[in-house]
Amino acid sequence: MKGSLTIVKLEKLVAGKNLTETEFTVLRYLVANIDRVLDLGVRGVAKANYTSATTVMRLAHKMGYRGxxxxxYKLMTMLRHGEAGTQPVEAADDPLQSAVLDQNDARTIRAVAQQIAAVENQYLYLYAAGFSGVIGHYMFKKFQILGKRCFFSTPGDSAALLENYLEDLGLFIVVSKSGETQSVIDKAALVSSLPVPVVAFTGNADSTLAKMADWTLKVADDFPLDELNQRASLFYPQMLALFELVIGEVEKLN
Incomplete structure (x- = not known):
C-alpha cells in the first residue's frame, strides 16, 4: 500500500509525543511497511530496526494506543484515507453511506459513537439473531481490533453468558432486521431494566426493539417479509456501511 502520510504529516502526528530518534525511525518503518507489520509482529519490527520490542511498545503507548x-490499525486507516478521516459525517461520498445518512440523523450517529468511545473499563455486548448475526460478528471483530472489551452472542448461546456480565456492561448493541425477533426483544428488555444504554441497528424504526432502545440506527428494509433473506438486497451491506460511519466518528473521539 502506498501511504499518503508525508513526512510533514508524520511530524504533525507526533507533535508533542516526545519521540526519540529511534522511535520516530520505527514509526516511519511502520508507515512504509504497513501491509506486513502484523505478520512481522512486535519482535520482527524491532529486529528490522535494530532495536528492542520494548521500544516498539513504548512507541505505541506514546502515540496514545493501547498496543x-x-x-x-489506526496507521493503516490514515494511510488508506489520508485526510478523509476528518470528513463530516454529513458528507460521506460512498453511495452506501450516503444512502444510510439519508435515513439517520447525524446527531444520533455521533451520540452512538460517543457511547462506544466512553466504554473503557466495562464491556460492550453485541447480540443478534439469524443473518443479523453476520453483522453482529463483524462488529464484534472490529471492536476487538480497536481494543474494546466485548462479547457477542446469538440465540444459540447460553442465556447465562449475558446474565453473567450484566454488572459489568457499559453498552448493549443489538442488530435485528425486523426488530421483532423474540429472543432479541427478551435480551433488550433485560438490559433496558438496568442503567445500561441500548443501541439498536434495525430495519424497522417502529419495532418493539426500536422503542426499547435509547438510540436507534435504521436501514430501509425493502423486503420485510423475506425472513430467509432469499431476495437480492442491499440491507445488510447498508447496515455495515452505517456501522462503519459510526466507527469513523469513534475514531475522531480517540
Whole structure:
C-alpha cells in the first residue's frame, strides 16, 4: 500500500509525543511497511530496526494506543484515507453511506459513537439473531481490533453468558432486521431494566426493539417479509456501511 502520510504529516502526528530518534525511525518503518507489520509482529519490527520490542511498545503507548495491533490499525486507516478521516459525517461520498445518512440523523450517529468511545473499563455486548448475526460478528471483530472489551452472542448461546456480565456492561448493541425477533426483544428488555444504554441497528424504526432502545440506527428494509433473506438486497451491506460511519466518528473521539 502506498501511504499518503508525508513526512510533514508524520511530524504533525507526533507533535508533542516526545519521540526519540529511534522511535520516530520505527514509526516511519511502520508507515512504509504497513501491509506486513502484523505478520512481522512486535519482535520482527524491532529486529528490522535494530532495536528492542520494548521500544516498539513504548512507541505505541506514546502515540496514545493501547498496543501494537491498535497502532497498526489506526496507521493503516490514515494511510488508506489520508485526510478523509476528518470528513463530516454529513458528507460521506460512498453511495452506501450516503444512502444510510439519508435515513439517520447525524446527531444520533455521533451520540452512538460517543457511547462506544466512553466504554473503557466495562464491556460492550453485541447480540443478534439469524443473518443479523453476520453483522453482529463483524462488529464484534472490529471492536476487538480497536481494543474494546466485548462479547457477542446469538440465540444459540447460553442465556447465562449475558446474565453473567450484566454488572459489568457499559453498552448493549443489538442488530435485528425486523426488530421483532423474540429472543432479541427478551435480551433488550433485560438490559433496558438496568442503567445500561441500548443501541439498536434495525430495519424497522417502529419495532418493539426500536422503542426499547435509547438510540436507534435504521436501514430501509425493502423486503420485510423475506425472513430467509432469499431476495437480492442491499440491507445488510447498508447496515455495515452505517456501522462503519459510526466507527469513523469513534475514531475522531480517540
Amino acid at each position: 501494537f495491533v491498535e497502532m497498526q
